[in-house]
Amino acid sequence: MHDHRRLGRELSLFDTDPLIGAGLPYWLPAGAAVRHALEEYIREAERRAGYRHVYSPALAKRELYEVSGHWSHYSDDMFPPMDLGGEQFVLRPSLCPHHALIYRRRAHSYRELPLRIAELGGMYRSELSGVLGGLTRVRAIQLNDAHIFCTLDQVADEARAALAMIGRACAALGIVPVRYRLSLAGPGGKYVGGADSWRRAAALLTDALDASGLAYEAQEGEAAFYGPKIDVQVADAAGRESTLSTVQVDFHQPEQFGLEYVGADGGKHRPVMVHRSIVGSVERAVAHLVEQHGGAFPGWLAPVQLVLLPLTEDEVPYAAALLERCLGRGLRAEIAHPAQGTLGARVRAARLAPYQGVIGPREAAAGDLALRLRDGRRPGPLPAAAAVERIAALVRAHSAELWDDQGREG
Structure with a gap:
C-alpha cells in the first residue's frame, strides 16, 4: 500500500497551506473530482434506499450539545464557544442533534417509520496539532451521516440494511475491510443511559451482524457515549486500523430531545435512533482509497477516466469532437495534445487513467x-461511439471492472 500523504500531493489531489492551518486541507481539481464522484455515489445509493436528504447548519447554540450530551462527554474535542449577542455558539462535532430537531419539528405516526434522514455535512473536531496528518486526522470533516428513526422491532432490519449498503459500497470502491468490530462500553468510560438500554442495543446489533453472516469481534471501551456500535475497520499503509463505516443504536438522544411517534394504539411512543455512515468521513475514505489503489482508482471514481x-x-x-461526446455522456475526459510530448511520454503521463484512446489517421478516417x-x-479499434457508450455504461454501473467483453454494464 501507499502513503496517501505523499501520493495525494504527487497526484495533485489535495494540499495544505500554513495560512489556512494544520488539519485543514484544500482539495485540488483532481481530488475534488474523486470526492464529487464518491459523494454522488453515496447520495444515489441513499436515495434508492429510501433516505431523504437534508442540509443543516455547521454551528449551533451550546445549549443544543448540552441537551444531546456532547458537551459533557465530548467538549474536550470541540472548538471553544463563540460569544455572539449574549449567546454562545459552537461548531458542531456531530450531525445527530440537528437531525433529532428535524424529526422533532412535527408529529409522526408509526406508519411513517422508519424515517431515514441523510446528509453530507460538515463537522469540526479540535484535534491537537501533533496528531494531525494528511486526510486521516483533520479538523474540518465532511461526514456521510444518516439517522433512522424507527420502532424497536425495526432496528435490527435497519441495521442489517445499513450493513448491506456498506458491503455494496466497499465492493464498488475496491475496499476490503480487515474486520468488523462490535464496539461496547468499557469500564471507567463516560456513558449515558442505563445498563438495560445498553444490553438491548448490543443485542440488536448482534442480531444484525449474525443475520448478515458477518464474522465480528466484540471489543469493550470503543462504544459511543450514547450507545454501542458496529465499526467496519480498515488498515492504512503502516497497518494501523481505523474505522471507515459505522452502525449505531441510540436510545439516549430520542429521550433527551423528547422524540415521539403515535403508535397503532393511539398512544405516544419513543422512537429508536439508528446512526449509520456508509463511508464515514469523505476525507478518511479518500485517504484509504489512495492507499488502497495507489492512485489507480476504479474507473467510475478516477479523476480523469479517458485520455484521448x-x-x-x-x-x-x-479528438476534440470525440471529447465533446465523452463530456456529454458524463465522462471525465481530456486530450493529451501532441505538443505535450511523444506518444510514449503522453501514455506514461496518463498511466493512471483507466482508459486511453489512441487516435491515428486510420481511426480518424474510420470514426474509430x-x-x-x-x-x-487492448480491446482493439472500436467504433468511437460504441467505445464511449461502453465506458459510460461501466461508469454508471459503478463497476469494479474496466471492461466487459460481453458488453454488459458490470
Whole structure:
C-alpha cells in the first residue's frame, strides 16, 4: 500500500497551506473530482434506499450539545464557544442533534417509520496539532451521516440494511475491510443511559451482524457515549486500523430531545435512533482509497477516466469532437495534445487513467478509437461511439471492472 500523504500531493489531489492551518486541507481539481464522484455515489445509493436528504447548519447554540450530551462527554474535542449577542455558539462535532430537531419539528405516526434522514455535512473536531496528518486526522470533516428513526422491532432490519449498503459500497470502491468490530462500553468510560438500554442495543446489533453472516469481534471501551456500535475497520499503509463505516443504536438522544411517534394504539411512543455512515468521513475514505489503489482508482471514481491521444495535430479536430461526446455522456475526459510530448511520454503521463484512446489517421478516417486499458489490455479499434457508450455504461454501473467483453454494464 501507499502513503496517501505523499501520493495525494504527487497526484495533485489535495494540499495544505500554513495560512489556512494544520488539519485543514484544500482539495485540488483532481481530488475534488474523486470526492464529487464518491459523494454522488453515496447520495444515489441513499436515495434508492429510501433516505431523504437534508442540509443543516455547521454551528449551533451550546445549549443544543448540552441537551444531546456532547458537551459533557465530548467538549474536550470541540472548538471553544463563540460569544455572539449574549449567546454562545459552537461548531458542531456531530450531525445527530440537528437531525433529532428535524424529526422533532412535527408529529409522526408509526406508519411513517422508519424515517431515514441523510446528509453530507460538515463537522469540526479540535484535534491537537501533533496528531494531525494528511486526510486521516483533520479538523474540518465532511461526514456521510444518516439517522433512522424507527420502532424497536425495526432496528435490527435497519441495521442489517445499513450493513448491506456498506458491503455494496466497499465492493464498488475496491475496499476490503480487515474486520468488523462490535464496539461496547468499557469500564471507567463516560456513558449515558442505563445498563438495560445498553444490553438491548448490543443485542440488536448482534442480531444484525449474525443475520448478515458477518464474522465480528466484540471489543469493550470503543462504544459511543450514547450507545454501542458496529465499526467496519480498515488498515492504512503502516497497518494501523481505523474505522471507515459505522452502525449505531441510540436510545439516549430520542429521550433527551423528547422524540415521539403515535403508535397503532393511539398512544405516544419513543422512537429508536439508528446512526449509520456508509463511508464515514469523505476525507478518511479518500485517504484509504489512495492507499488502497495507489492512485489507480476504479474507473467510475478516477479523476480523469479517458485520455484521448491524437498522434499528430491532424487528428486533434477529431479528438476534440470525440471529447465533446465523452463530456456529454458524463465522462471525465481530456486530450493529451501532441505538443505535450511523444506518444510514449503522453501514455506514461496518463498511466493512471483507466482508459486511453489512441487516435491515428486510420481511426480518424474510420470514426474509430484504439483503446488501451490501464491493466494492459487492448480491446482493439472500436467504433468511437460504441467505445464511449461502453465506458459510460461501466461508469454508471459503478463497476469494479474496466471492461466487459460481453458488453454488459458490470
